[in-house]
Amino acid sequence: MYELRQVDKTFPGVHALKAVDFKVNRGEIVGLVGENGAGKSTLMKVIYGAYQPDGGTVTIDGTTVRFQNPRQAMDHGIGMVFQEQSLITNLTVMENIFLGYEAQFVSLGVINWKAMAEAAKQQLAKVKLDIDPATITSELSFAQRQLVELAKVLTLEERVDGDLVILLDEPTSVLAKEEVELLFNLVRELTKRASFIFVSHRMDEVLELSDRIYVMKDGEVVDVVAHDNADMDAIQHKMVGRDVDKEYYREQKQKPYGNEILLSFKSVSQGRRYQDISFDLHKGEVLCLVGTEGSGREAILRTVFGLDAPTAGTVEIKGQTIARFNARTGVDLGVGYVPRERKVEGIVAGMNVYENMTLSQMQNYAAGGVLRVGEEKSLARDWIKRLAIKTPNENKDCGGLSGGNQQKVVLAKWRSGGSDIILLDHPTRGLDIGAKEDVYEMVREMCDAGAGIILVADTLEEAIGLSHTILVIKDGEFQKRFDGTPGDKASPYDLVHHMI
Amino acid sequence: MVDTTAGIAPRARFLTRERIIKWAPLLVLGVLVLLFPFFEWLEDVRAGDAHTYLLDSRFFSIRNAARIGISATPALMVAIGVTFIIIMGSIDLSMEGTVSVCAVIFAFVFIAWGGTVLSWAWLAIPIAMLVGAAMGFINGLVHVKLKIPSFMASLAMGFVGTGLALLLTGGDRVRVEDPIFRSLLTERWFNFPVMVYVALVFLLIAWFIQSRTTLGRNFYAVGGGEELAHASGLNVERVRLMGFTLAGVFFAVGALLAVGRIGIAETATGNNFMFVSITAVVVGGTALWGGIGGVWNTLVGVLIVNVINNGMVVIGLPAFLQDAVLGILVIIAVVLSTDRRSVSFVK
Numbered sequence: 001m002y003e004l005r006q007v008d009k010t011f012p013g014v015h016a017l018k019a020v021d022f023k024v025n026r027g028e029i030v031g032l033v034g035e036n037g038a039g040k041s042t043l044m045k046v047i048y049g050a051y052q053p054d055g056g057t058v059t060i061d062g063t064t065v066r067f068q069n070p071r072q073a074m075d076h077g078i079g080m081v082f083q084e085q086s087l088i089t090n091l092t093v094m095e096n097i098f099l100g101y102e103a104q105f106v107s108l109g110v111i112n113w114k115a116m117a118e119a120a121k122q123q124l125a126k127v128k129l130d131i132d133p134a135t136i137t138s139e140l141s142f143a144q145r146q147l148v149e150l151a152k153v154l155t156l157e158e159r160v161d162g163d164l165v166i167l168l169d170e171p172t173s174v175l176a177k178e179e180v181e182l183l184f185n186l187v188r189e190l191t192k193r194a195s196f197i198f199v200s201h202r203m204d205e206v207l208e209l210s211d212r213i214y215v216m217k218d219g220e221v222v223d224v225v226a227h228d229n230a231d232m233d234a235i236q237h238k239m240v241g242r243d244v245d246k247e248y249y250r251e252q253k254q255k256p257y258g259n260e261i262l263l264s265f266k267s268v269s270q271g272r273r274y275q276d277i278s279f280d281l282h283k284g285e286v287l288c289l290v291g292t293e294g295s296g297r298e299a300i301l302r303t304v305f306g307l308d309a310p311t312a313g314t315v316e317i318k319g320q321t322i323a324r325f326n327a328r329t330g331v332d333l334g335v336g337y338v339p340r341e342r343k344v345e346g347i348v349a350g351m352n353v354y355e356n357m358t359l360s361q362m363q364n365y366a367a368g369g370v371l372r373v374g375e376e377k378s379l380a381r382d383w384i385k386r387l388a389i390k391t392p393n394e395n396k397d398c399g400g401l402s403g404g405n406q407q408k409v410v411l412a413k414w415r416s417g418g419s420d421i422i423l424l425d426h427p428t429r430g431l432d433i434g435a436k437e438d439v440y441e442m443v444r445e446m447c448d449a450g451a452g453i454i455l456v457a458d459t460l461e462e463a464i465g466l467s468h469t470i471l472v473i474k475d476g477e478f479q480k481r482f483d484g485t486p487g488d489k490a491s492p493y494d495l496v497h498h499m500i
Numbered sequence: 501m502v503d504t505t506a507g508i509a510p511r512a513r514f515l516t517r518e519r520i521i522k523w524a525p526l527l528v529l530g531v532l533v534l535l536f537p538f539f540e541w542l543e544d545v546r547a548g549d550a551h552t553y554l555l556d557s558r559f560f561s562i563r564n565a566a567r568i569g570i571s572a573t574p575a576l577m578v579a580i581g582v583t584f585i586i587i588m589g590s591i592d593l594s595m596e597g598t599v600s601v602c603a604v605i606f607a608f609v610f611i612a613w614g615g616t617v618l619s620w621a622w623l624a625i626p627i628a629m630l631v632g633a634a635m636g637f638i639n640g641l642v643h644v645k646l647k648i649p650s651f652m653a654s655l656a657m658g659f660v661g662t663g664l665a666l667l668l669t670g671g672d673r674v675r676v677e678d679p680i681f682r683s684l685l686t687e688r689w690f691n692f693p694v695m696v697y698v699a700l701v702f703l704l705i706a707w708f709i710q711s712r713t714t715l716g717r718n719f720y721a722v723g724g725g726e727e728l729a730h731a732s733g734l735n736v737e738r739v740r741l742m743g744f745t746l747a748g749v750f751f752a753v754g755a756l757l758a759v760g761r762i763g764i765a766e767t768a769t770g771n772n773f774m775f776v777s778i779t780a781v782v783v784g785g786t787a788l789w790g791g792i793g794g795v796w797n798t799l800v801g802v803l804i805v806n807v808i809n810n811g812m813v814v815i816g817l818p819a820f821l822q823d824a825v826l827g828i829l830v831i832i833a834v835v836l837s838t839d840r841r842s843v844s845f846v847k
Contacts, residue, residue, distance in 0.1 A: 307731070331733030339731060348724035350791040359721055360732035362714045369713045413732075 001026050002078075002165050002195070007056035009042055016042040018219045019056070024165055027191045031210030032199045034239055039219040040199055044167055047197065048080040049073030061162065071100075077160040079153035080167045087137050087145055087152075094120035094133035097152045101159070123151040126193075127186060143179040146171060150186075157193055164194035171198075172205055173293050176475075184209050201459075203232055204496065215239055236461075248437065249465025251486040253444040257285035257468055261319075262421050262452040263304065268313030273299035274476035276313070279469075281421065281452040286443060288455045288467035290495050296476040297456045298340075301423045304454065305337040306330035317421065331360050333421075336414025338407070340426040340456075346410045349399025353391055354380035356398045356409050361417035383412040387442065404435025411442055420451040426458050440466060460492040472498040524836060525785045525800045532804065533560070536811035543815070559814045562691045569692055570685065572806040573699035574599075574758040576799065579777035580706045581750030583798045586781055587710075588743050589723040589790025590643070590650035595751050595777055597661020598635045599770035602628045602755035604665045607674035607765035610681070617680040629752045635661060636748020640741040654744075658774075665767040673766040676759055684760030695757050702753055706795045715742060723790025779826050780805045783833045804829075 002024040009017040016039050024030050034040045045051040046058075049067030057064050060076055067073040070080070087096045094113075097120050098105070105116045113134075120133035127147040137145065156164050168187070172180045187196055187209065200206050206213060207230050215223040215238045223238045225231075263281040268274075274296030281287050289297040302308045303315065309325035316322070317333045330337070339346055347356050354376045358365050365376050380394035387408045391401055398409055407427060414422060424443070428436040443453060443466055457463035463470060470482040472495055479498040482490040537557035544551035554560050578595045585592040606628035614621035635657065643653040679686070684695040710716040718739040721729040730736050754773065759765045784801025786793025805826060812822050 305731070327730055328733045328735065337731055346728065348721055348728055348791070350724045351720055355717060355720070359717075359729070359734075362717060366714045369715060371712050371714060371717065373712065 001061050001163055003059045004046070004053075005057045005059070007043075007046060007053045007058070009046060009051060009053050016219050017046065017053070020216075020219075020221050022047075022214060022221065024195045024197060026163055027195055028211050029187065029191060029196045029198055029209055031206040031213035032197060032216065033201075033203065033206055033213060033235065034216030038216040038239070040216055041169075042219075043216070044080070044169060044197070044199060047073075047165070048078055048167055074156060075160065077156055077162055077164045078167075079156050079164065080169065081146070081149050081153055081171060082169055087149060089138040090136065092134050092136055093124070093131065093140070093148055096137055096148060097123055097133070097155060099152075101155065120151075123155055124148070126154050126157075126190070127151045143175050143183075146175065146183065147186075154190075154193070165197065166190075166194050167197045167199070169199050170201065172200060172202060177292075180205065203235065207232060207235075248440070249462065250437075250440045250444045251465060253448075254286075254468070254486050255284065255447065256485075257447070257452075258283035258450070262317070263454075264316040265300075265304075266314045266316070268300075268303065268310045268315060270299055270303055270308060270310045272476065273308075274473065277471075277473070277478055278313075279471060281454060283420075283450045283452055284447045285469060286447060286453045286455055286467045287469045287471065288457055288463040289473055290457070290460065290463050290470050291473035291499055295473045295499070297473055298425060299476075300473075301337070301425055301454060301456060304330070304421070305335050305423055331417075331419075334419045335421045335423065336360075336417070336419030337423045338410050338414070338425060338427055340429060347398040347406050350397060352395050352397055353384065353389070353401075353409055354394040357383060357413045357416060360413055364417070379416055380412075383416055387412055388438075402435070404431050404438060407431065407435070407439060408442070411439075411446075415446065415449075415451075420449075422446060422451055422453045424453060424455045426456060428458050428462065460495055464489050464492065464495070470495065474499055521785060521836065525783060525797060525804065525833075528783075529800055529804050529807065532807050532811065536560070536807070536815060539815040559811055564810065564814070566688070566692050566696075568803070568806050568810050569696040570761060571810065572802050573695050574754045574761065575773065575776045575780065575806070576699050576802045577702060577750050577754035577757060578773045579780040579798045579802050580703065580795050581747035581754070582777050583706075583781050583786055583793065583795055584710075584716075584719055584743050584750075585650070585747050586786050586788060587719045587723045587790055587793060588740060589726070590740065590743070591778075591788075592636075592639065592654045592744065592747050593651055593774055593778075594635065594639050594654040594658035594661060595754075595773045596770035597658035597663075597665070598632055598748055598751040599661075599755040599758065599773055600665035600767050601635060601661045601668075602632045602752040603759050603765040603769040604668050604674065604767070605631050606756060606759060607676050608668065610676055610678070611674065616678045621678075625756060628756055629749050632748040632750075632752025632755070633745050634748070636744040636746070636751070637741065639748065640744030643744065644737045644740050662767060662770065665770070669765075669767055671767065673764050676763055676765060681760060682763055684757065695760055699757065702750070703795060703799060706750070709746070710794050715739070715746070719743060720791055723792075725791075775823070775826070776802075776805055779830050782830055785833070788834065 004020060004022040007017055007020045007022070020043060022043065032040055032043070042051065046053050049070040049072055052066070052068065058066065065076055067076070088099070094116050098116060102111055105112045117133045124131065124133065127150050129144060129147045129151065131140070131144065137148065140148065153166050171183060175183060198206060198209055211227050213225045213230055213235065214221050215225065215235055217239055225235060260283045261280045262283060265277055265279050268277050277300060279287065289300060291297050299308065303310050303325070306322070306325045306327050306329045314321055317335065320333070322329065348359070357380050358376045362371065365372050377394050383389070384391060384394060389408045389412070390405050398406060401409065427439050431439065446453060455463065455466060457466065464484065467484065470484065470490060472479040482494065484490060536559040537554050540557050540559060541551050541553045558564060578599065582592050582595060606624050609627050610621045610624035613619060613624065639654050639657040642648055642657065643650045684698065685693050687694045689697065718729070718734055721732070721734060722736055722739050726736055755769065758769050780801035781798050782788060782801070783804050784793065784797035784799070786797045808825060809822050812825070
């Protein structure tokens with residue numbers, strides 16, 4: 001009923017969608033998978049009307065349509081449940097559900113709140129959420145908000161003649177396992193009312209829920225697999241376009257780690273984020289924290305860096321027990337933090353390459369508060385060469401570099417300052433494959449140079465490929481430890497088993 | 501989809517957005533400087549008088565340049581102070597109160613301790629600067645420790661300052677008539693009064709702080725990415741405190757030059773500095789959300805504002821139009837310098 005034919009979309013410099021054919025049948029759940037940058041989000045935006053395709057046709061029940069904006073798409077029954085939740089948290093649930101469509105409850109300019117509450121209750125019943133529609137949204141859990149979001153989209157049912165298509169963008173990323181199960185059951189039930197397009201990085205969930213799966217790579221649909229024939233390895237193979245092999249993660253360069261302990265966690269807890277976590281990080285070791293989003297991985301990194309003080313237990317860095325937790329202490333003891341959001345926490349756009357590199361170590365390049373800019377520049381030139389950073393010179397604004405090169409600048413910042421405990425939080429997120437390989441290469445080099453690395457990886461394969469040691473964390477609690485040597489490592493299945 | 505576009509080198513264009521933003525203020529200044537003599541020329545030609553463009557201009561003359569310099573220097577000092585704050589992504593609106601307090605305290609101490617620079621009264625100068633620093637420091641404390649938005653904290657502190665100045669003077673004017681101090685205005689080197697050179701020295705100091713010290717770098721880091729600055733081990737609160745303190749010192753210098761210019765210190769000494777200095781910073785191209793700009797931008801901005809004020813007087817436009825023109829200029833400057841594709845809603 002909903003169909004895209006030969007849809008094309010080009011941005012300056014990028015051919016984001018290449019002649020994509022995409023079809024959703026009535027009551028069907030369609031999975032959409034692909035690596036970052038494969039074109040999934042562009043395709044979704046075309047579907048819900050945020051982008052207009054450059055070529056090709058969009059048809060609903062055989063009629064050609066063209067949406068200028070998401071509102072028009074909604075009027076044709078296409079709704080989007082956003083990954084970044086789109087609810088306004090200081091409004092009530094019902095206000096959110098009918099945001100922009102209050103007119104039906106208005107008479108003489110006054111909103112009839114009772115009628116709205118009644119209508120909201122009906123919508124909430126569809127998603128089996130039993131809450132007072134007058135609740136302020138910020139009081140709800142993430143899972144509840146997700147359902148409200150879904151209820152909001154389901155209001156289309158009353159407004160639109162014809163069928164609904166609902167996009168779910170990474171709907172499970174903030175949910176616990178039980179909540180995911182509930183959501184899936186609900187979605188299956190709702191197929192009576194609507195078709196779904198399910199987009200997720202979690203391959204197992206896509207396999208479980210979808211009737212058909214579209215696999216995208218480089219802006220093209222490379223395969224469409226029916227649920228019964230779906231095989232995770234085959235799909236991953238198609239997504240990556242080649243074997244995700246040992247070569248890719250530089251496993252042959254993995255060497256056993258040393259005996260010297262850099263960092264030691266002794267029964268450390270932090271509020272409700274994580275409890276009773278213990279581990280040692282050695283020189284030359286890559287230790288990977290594996291768990292779902294919100295399992296406590298990031299909180300542990302923040303404690304190591306000194307951003308959040310633990311509530312119990314002791315942290316030792318190079319034999320020294322940490323008493324005061326702040327970022328300065330972390331930096332001074334040689335901890336370097338490469339955050340997930342490069343734009344927010346990684347580099348200062350507007351400052352140039354050398355200024356970014358010395359940001360954490362300005363005191364080494366200053367006497368009495370006066371900077372020795374010449375020394376900063378020669379340091380930057382040195383590291384630009386060592387890491388092959390693609391920039392015309394050290395005076396270039398970092399905001400203008402590509403993601404991979406920004407990441408190199410961040411790494412250079414910490415390594416040039418002598419940091420030897422490097423925390424990598426999704427270091428390859430949003431990078432293309434070549435840039436990812438550069439990062440993997442750098443991880444091995446840092447280990448050779450005696451640094452210890454704590455990694456929160458983008459994918460399980462990455463975690464396994466890069467690490468010596470894997471700690472699986474679930475709901476803030478330690479589950480299992482895996483020690484891997486090249487050629488003898490845990491499989492994603494082993495990990496998933498303990499993660500969820 | 502995140503970084504696919506970033507990997508591809510943009511086509512080299514001469515008129516990039518960045519270039520336009522960078523050079524637009526200077527261009528505007530140049531156009532203004534040529535525009536006002538044009539009006540004069542037009543007027544004389546209409547009246548049938550002989551008039552050689554630029555050469556016969558009253559506006560485009562050394563005398564008038566000195567006049568613009570005199571009116572611009574106190575404002576330049578104040579604007580430089582607030583530039584640092586705006587680079588940090590905050591704002592400081594306390595300048596009028598701070599300038600008044602510094603001016604009044606300077607005048608009292610100066611007169612009480614001898615009334616001439618050749619006595620101990622010269623100490624009034626550093627004392628005024630300390631007062632400015634203290635006001636700025638308190639301002640910063642209120643902002644950082646009580647976690648009050650900087651515009652509110654500083655606006656309130658400004659009112660406190662104005663009130664304090666009124667309390668000290670009881671509404672009277674305090675005259676500072678020491679000829680040596682007044683030589684800031686009366687003594688001229690190469691046609692320009694000493695105060696212009698003093699301001700130039702402080703401009704160079706400000707530039708040094710901005711480009712060559714850890715403090716200056718910290719301002720940009722905090723303005724460009726506060727989270728990141730924190731995650732790089734910078735003490736963001738301390739940077740903010742020092743920023744407000746430094747701004748206070750520059751406000752005090754502005755106060756001293758203002759007193760030197762008219763020989764009077766009073767509550768009203770601080771009047772008008774807020775509008776002029778903020779306008780100058782913004783028109784000069786320093787971004788209100790922080791991280792971009794600097795003291796040279798502010799110099800150009802202050803000159804634009806003063807050239808407009810002066811030029812409109814020279815060609816005989818009424819004074820009330822001047823503020824309106826400046827107000828429109830501010831809006832144009834912000835529109836031009838804001839990348840509105842990246843900012844969807846502004847509160």
